[in-house]
Amino acid sequence: MSPGLHAEVAVHYGGFDLDVSVQVAPGEVLAVLGRNGSGKSTLLAAIAGLLRPDAGRITLQARMLTDTAARVQVPPHRRRIGLLAQQPLLFPHLSVLDNVAFGPRAAGTGRRAARAVALRHLAEVDATQFASRRPGQLSGGQAQRIALARALAAGPDLLLLDEPLSAVDVELAPALRALLRTVLAERLTVLVTHQVLDALVLADRVLVLDEGRVVEQGPTLQVLTRPRSAFAARLAGLNLVPGTATVAGVRTADGVEIVGVGGGPAPGTPAVAVFSPSDVAVHPRPPHASPRNVLASTVAGLEPQGTVIRVWSEAGIAADITAAAVSDLALHPGAQVWLVVKATEVAVHALPDQARDPAPRRMRPAPDHLAEAAVEPNFRR
Amino acid sequence: MHPGLPGALWVPAAAAFGLILLPVVGLVVRTPWPRFVELVTSESAVAALGLSLRTAAVSTLLCVLFGGPLAVVLARGAVPGMRLVRAVVLLPLVLPPVVGGLALLYLLGRNGFAGQALDLVFGVRVPYTTAAVVLAQTFVAMPFLVVSLEGALRTGGERYETVAATLGAAPWTVFRRITVPLVLPGLGSGVVLAFARCLGEFGATIAFAGSLQGVTRTLPLEVYLLREVDVDGAIALSLVLVAVAVVVIAVARPRGAASGSGLR
Numbered sequence: 001m002s003p004g005l006h007a008e009v010a011v012h013y014g015g016f017d018l019d020v021s022v023q024v025a026p027g028e029v030l031a032v033l034g035r036n037g038s039g040k041s042t043l044l045a046a047i048a049g050l051l052r053p054d055a056g057r058i059t060l061q062a063r064m065l066t067d068t069a070a071r072v073q074v075p076p077h078r079r080r081i082g083l084l085a086q087q088p089l090l091f092p093h094l095s096v097l098d099n100v101a102f103g104p105r106a107a108g109t110g111r112r113a114a115r116a117v118a119l120r121h122l123a124e125v126d127a128t129q130f131a132s133r134r135p136g137q138l139s140g141g142q143a144q145r146i147a148l149a150r151a152l153a154a155g156p157d158l159l160l161l162d163e164p165l166s167a168v169d170v171e172l173a174p175a176l177r178a179l180l181r182t183v184l185a186e187r188l189t190v191l192v193t194h195q196v197l198d199a200l201v202l203a204d205r206v207l208v209l210d211e212g213r214v215v216e217q218g219p220t221l222q223v224l225t226r227p228r229s230a231f232a233a234r235l236a237g238l239n240l241v242p243g244t245a246t247v248a249g250v251r252t253a254d255g256v257e258i259v260g261v262g263g264g265p266a267p268g269t270p271a272v273a274v275f276s277p278s279d280v281a282v283h284p285r286p287p288h289a290s291p292r293n294v295l296a297s298t299v300a301g302l303e304p305q306g307t308v309i310r311v312w313s314e315a316g317i318a319a320d321i322t323a324a325a326v327s328d329l330a331l332h333p334g335a336q337v338w339l340v341v342k343a344t345e346v347a348v349h350a351l352p353d354q355a356r357d358p359a360p361r362r363m364r365p366a367p368d369h370l371a372e373a374a375v376e377p378n379f380r381r
Numbered sequence: 382m383h384p385g386l387p388g389a390l391w392v393p394a395a396a397a398f399g400l401i402l403l404p405v406v407g408l409v410v411r412t413p414w415p416r417f418v419e420l421v422t423s424e425s426a427v428a429a430l431g432l433s434l435r436t437a438a439v440s441t442l443l444c445v446l447f448g449g450p451l452a453v454v455l456a457r458g459a460v461p462g463m464r465l466v467r468a469v470v471l472l473p474l475v476l477p478p479v480v481g482g483l484a485l486l487y488l489l490g491r492n493g494f495a496g497q498a499l500d501l502v503f504g505v506r507v508p509y510t511t512a513a514v515v516l517a518q519t520f521v522a523m524p525f526l527v528v529s530l531e532g533a534l535r536t537g538g539e540r541y542e543t544v545a546a547t548l549g550a551a552p553w554t555v556f557r558r559i560t561v562p563l564v565l566p567g568l569g570s571g572v573v574l575a576f577a578r579c580l581g582e583f584g585a586t587i588a589f590a591g592s593l594q595g596v597t598r599t600l601p602l603e604v605y606l607l608r609e610v611d612v613d614g615a616i617a618l619s620l621v622l623v624a625v626a627v628v629v630i631a632v633a634r635p636r637g638a639a640s641g642s643g644l645r
């Protein structure tokens with residue numbers, strides 16, 4: 001058995017089947033993406049030992065945790081697997097410091113030594129000033145920070161994050177996401193989320209789960225920017241343009257600069273520009289407005305998406321426009337277009353170290369799944 | 382403001398409230414106040430009150446020591462047949478206490494199978510002893526503690542215990558450091574309810590333990606016996622029980638409210 005996490009898990013109940021195989025290398029962050037009911041939480045529960053799979057084997061750092069064939073099921077408290085859920089779930093009767101000291105205390109460390117460990121981890125999440133508070137006196141974002149420190153203080157071999165940002169206020173989420181990014185570096189982690197942004201900022205690799213099956217997995221950027229499955233493409237749903245951070249935004253390998261807003265990663269570091277297809281306007285001629293991002297490209301394909309038509313460009317950028325606009329502009333595969341997106345609609349995020357991404361590349365072509373699909377949209381819908 | 386209450390509800394509501402309050406008022410009005418202190422400090426009254434407080438305290442402790450774990454098992458144990466166990470636990474709540482006393486007698490009495498065994502092996506006879514009073518009280522009060530504690534455990538949920546386990550805490554550590562502290566407010570109101578039920582116990586006690594002054598004659602039994610020969614004494618002692626009940630309600634109510642908000 002090699003280090004890292006190896007999990008083969010099959011769970012069947014009611015009409016639901018989960019059957020997945022997950023490998024995470026030491027120091028790697030894996031994001032499991034999927035919609036509600038895709039089996040993400042069941043997978044986490046099986047890894048954490050809260051649920052006994054119907055069939056499967058789970059090893060962590062060469063320790064056997066679950067082996068249904070050999071009737072091995074190590075209980076949760078002996079797995080050395082930390083869990084950070086949506087809710088912080090700080091113990092309401094303990095102070096913040098004693099919450100964080102709980103793991104070391106449970107491991108048999110003395111009270112004073114455990115508190116010293118707790119203080120170190122509170123410092124790691126920048127929350128030492130809350131040490132003497134009660135959980136009831138904290139905001140949701142502060143509480144989640146401390147829950148993270150508590151999970152880390154127990155010294156887990158593996159950290160499981162179950163939608164850790166979904167219950168945090170929108171304005172506090174970016175700071176917490178940035179903190180997670182720092183803390184999770186080089187830490188064996190499985191992150192369950194349905195937010196592409198979380199996966200993008202935090203994960204080295206992405207695994208896409210649909211109805212209990214793995215439909216796609218690979219390096220984060222590759223899966224999110226060049227989804228091979230239609231499902232992953234719909235899940236991703238955002239334009240992601242990777243490149244190098246500049247003062248104003250992101251410069252792609254082709255030399256095109258996309259101007260955006262955001263905390264601003266240090267210039268020269270890997271970064272990605274993120275914007276929604278609905279914020280992209282399509283023009284048949286070069287527009288005149290100067291402060292906007294304008295990209296010349298050709299139409300690669302058209303795909304109906306609910307009430308709008310998604311226009312895929314050769315530059316790999318998608319735009320959502322109405323069926324009426326598609327016919328007004330006489331869009332068809334191969335047509336020359338200018339894509340425009342306001343700088344205020346573009347968010348710039350730092351990327352995890354892309355050394356693991358095998359193919360630094362030019363801007364992506366249209367997703368592979370479109371190559372086989374019919375590109376004629378259905379205008380009658 | 383409330384959207385409006387049908388006026389017709391006020392009449393039966395007032396009648397219900399009056400049915401509870403007026404008898405107590407009657408008792409207070411009829412109390413022979415000049416002799417009150419003398420009546421409640423008579424030898425037999427003091428003996429009965431002391432016995433009642435001692436036995437109720439021991440019974441409540443037994444309810445916590447045995448009923449507490451039972452509540453945890455009912456709330457957390459994943460064993461088939463738990464619904465049946467819960468139904469049986471509620472039995473003393475709906476059974477007439479005198480029937481419970483008879484049932485105890487035919488288990489632990491001279492002719493009961495457990496009673497015969499105890500007598501033969503250890504030479505122990507339970508009926509008509511103070512131990513019988515404690516058993517009868519524990520029998521009738523147990524469901525009060527179990528039900529309120531199980532409710533508090535269920536409201537609190539298992540989430541904190543799960544988190545504690547993922548932090549490396551073994552089941553006993555989780556129980557000691559998470560389950561028990563979080564359920565203390567619920568336990569508090571359960572204890573008060575059980576104690577009140579023990580203090581008021583009559584039917585099961587008289588059937589199983591009899592009425593021997595200083596040994597098994599608790600305050601409710603004393604009141605009942607006194608009623609025939611000394612009405613004033615019976616009323617004075619009744620008022621003592623009312624006073625204890627009022628104190629119990631005053632103590633139990635705020636705790637009950639706290640358990641709801643504390644555990645969310």
